[in-house]
Amino acid sequence: MIQHIDVHAVLQESVPGGGVYGDLVTRPTGRVVREQIERAIATAAVARVDFTGVGCIDYSCADEIVAKLLRERPAVLVLSGISDAHREAIEPVLAGHGLAALIEGPGGALETLGAPEAAAVLLEELVARRLAARTPGGTFALTLA
Amino acid sequence: MTRLVDVPAQFDDRSFDQFAGAFAEAAKDGGRLLFDAHAAEWASPYGLVGLLVAGQAGRGGGGGGGGGGGGSTGTEKPLLTAPTQAEVLTYWARAGFFREAADLFEVHGRVPKLKAQDESDVLLPVTPVRAAEDVHAVVSKIQQRASAILASELGLDPKATMGFAMALSEACQNIVEHAGTGGWVAVQRYHWRQKLGRRVVVIAVADAGVGFRHSLEPTQSKRFGARWGDAAALEAALIQGVSRFRDPGRGQGLAGIRRYLARWDGKIAIRSGTARIAIVPKWDDDVPLKDGLPPFPGAQVLIIIPEPESTRK
Numbered sequence: 001m002i003q004h005i006d007v008h009a010v011l012q013e014s015v016p017g018g019g020v021y022g023d024l025v026t027r028p029t030g031r032v033v034r035e036q037i038e039r040a041i042a043t044a045a046v047a048r049v050d051f052t053g054v055g056c057i058d059y060s061c062a063d064e065i066v067a068k069l070l071r072e073r074p075a076v077l078v079l080s081g082i083s084d085a086h087r088e089a090i091e092p093v094l095a096g097h098g099l100a101a102l103i104e105g106p107g108g109a110l111e112t113l114g115a116p117e118a119a120a121v122l123l124e125e126l127v128a129r130r131l132a133a134r135t136p137g138g139t140f141a142l143t144l145a
Numbered sequence: 146m147t148r149l150v151d152v153p154a155q156f157d158d159r160s161f162d163q164f165a166g167a168f169a170e171a172a173k174d175g176g177r178l179l180f181d182a183h184a185a186e187w188a189s190p191y192g193l194v195g196l197l198v199a200g201q202a203g204r205g206g207g208g209g210g211g212g213g214g215g216g217s218t219g220t221e222k223p224l225l226t227a228p229t230q231a232e233v234l235t236y237w238a239r240a241g242f243f244r245e246a247a248d249l250f251e252v253h254g255r256v257p258k259l260k261a262q263d264e265s266d267v268l269l270p271v272t273p274v275r276a277a278e279d280v281h282a283v284v285s286k287i288q289q290r291a292s293a294i295l296a297s298e299l300g301l302d303p304k305a306t307m308g309f310a311m312a313l314s315e316a317c318q319n320i321v322e323h324a325g326t327g328g329w330v331a332v333q334r335y336h337w338r339q340k341l342g343r344r345v346v347v348i349a350v351a352d353a354g355v356g357f358r359h360s361l362e363p364t365q366s367k368r369f370g371a372r373w374g375d376a377a378a379l380e381a382a383l384i385q386g387v388s389r390f391r392d393p394g395r396g397q398g399l400a401g402i403r404r405y406l407a408r409w410d411g412k413i414a415i416r417s418g419t420a421r422i423a424i425v426p427k428w429d430d431d432v433p434l435k436d437g438l439p440p441f442p443g444a445q446v447l448i449i450i451p452e453p454e455s456t457r458k
Contacts, residue, residue: 016278021285025314026277027322056284056307058314059401085307092404093397 030064324354
């Protein structure tokens with residue numbers, strides 16, 4: 001089973017002023033949100049981290065949340081609800097660390113973001129663990145619901 | 146004894162060193178400071194936030210010390226004579242300057258009282274930044290006010306407006322994370338007819354905190370040896386992406402701003418202590434690194450994003 005994380009809801013609940021602001025900015029905000037996510041996915045094999053409703057993500061939050069979660073790897077992470085603006089922040093941070101993340105599109109197709117070598121390894125590992133499989137359309141998708 | 150600090154008639158990043166020199170000279174004797182802006186004809190956001198920093202650092206005659214100063218122990222507010230030209234005075238008020246200056250200066254002159262809607266043509270009025278919540282407020286406000294203006298009026302690519310909020314957030318966070326005191330941010334748009342022939346958006350961020358050299362000294366001074374100073378600290382932070390934190394993910398902020406500006410042909414300049422560093426685009430004639438400048442407390446960041454040449458109207 002996939003653990004679903006609503007990042008916008010986590011932001012609203014865990015950050016002072018989060019109920020007013022919908023942006024993932026500043027290190028302290030990123031740290032609090034990441035710690036909440038870590039607790040929520042502690043026992044999950046796969047976690048879908050959904051950024052729908054999140055406005056701006058800055059580089060500090062991209063590092064504090066996405067890069068640190070990927071480095072510590074508490075579960076297989078799949079990012080969803082990722083806008084072009086989110087990509088602008090996340091991609092260079094991951095590339096700088098030699099990390100890659102999986103992005104799930106609206107139709108369920110998986111793509112990778114970040115360092116190309118790490119992305120290839122990540123996709124291979126998911127297929128080997130049968131967590132993802134190639135679709136008839138030639139893309140990859142999660143095998144779990 | 147009261148010491149006079151002249152505010153340049155055209156007060157922006159180009160005339161800032163003249164102001165810093167006058168401030169350092171006046172502040173060294175410890176008397177009460179009088180900032181004389183009566184003849185001011187124009188002030189950029191950089192000039193306005195820089196003046197607030199001087200007011201904060203100069204309270205009780207302190208400040209002005211080589212980038213390591215900024216703290217003030219006295220209680221006597223410095224004096225400020227407001228601009229006499231009505232339109233200049235109105236602009237400074239619309240830009241939110243006097244709202245912040247009231248806490249720092251004993252202001253002399255007729256300061257107009259404005260309603261909130263009078264600031265509507267200012268992308269972001271002079272806004273204090275003291276904590277992470279302030280950065281949230283700044284980013285939220287700039288997205289509400291600026292996105293449509295940046296995309297439609299300035300002709301910036303929608304992707305450029307996305308990165309704008311990120312760059313602004315990171316610039317403000319430098320205050321929260323490193324300065325050890327509060328600071329200010331302001332954002333404005335202009336048409337630079339003479340200099341560039343294009344419209345620009347300008348972000349100015351300034352604080353009277355410890356400055357880059359002091360912040361990085363514990364981790365970087367040995368590496369630089371005899372070269373260590375304000376210029377080396379700025380080079381380490383902006384060019385090498387060094388942070389005072391050992392966490393490998395640190396240093397992302399300035400690196401991210403640089404990437405953003407490289408993509409949109411923008412400029413960044415940071416002044417701290419006695420040095421100033423800049424990433425200079427082709428359209429500008431600034432120098433990349435200046436050392437031996439008059440000392441000024443804290444750090445002052447200037448970011449300029451021009452209208453793309455392809456969208457000039």
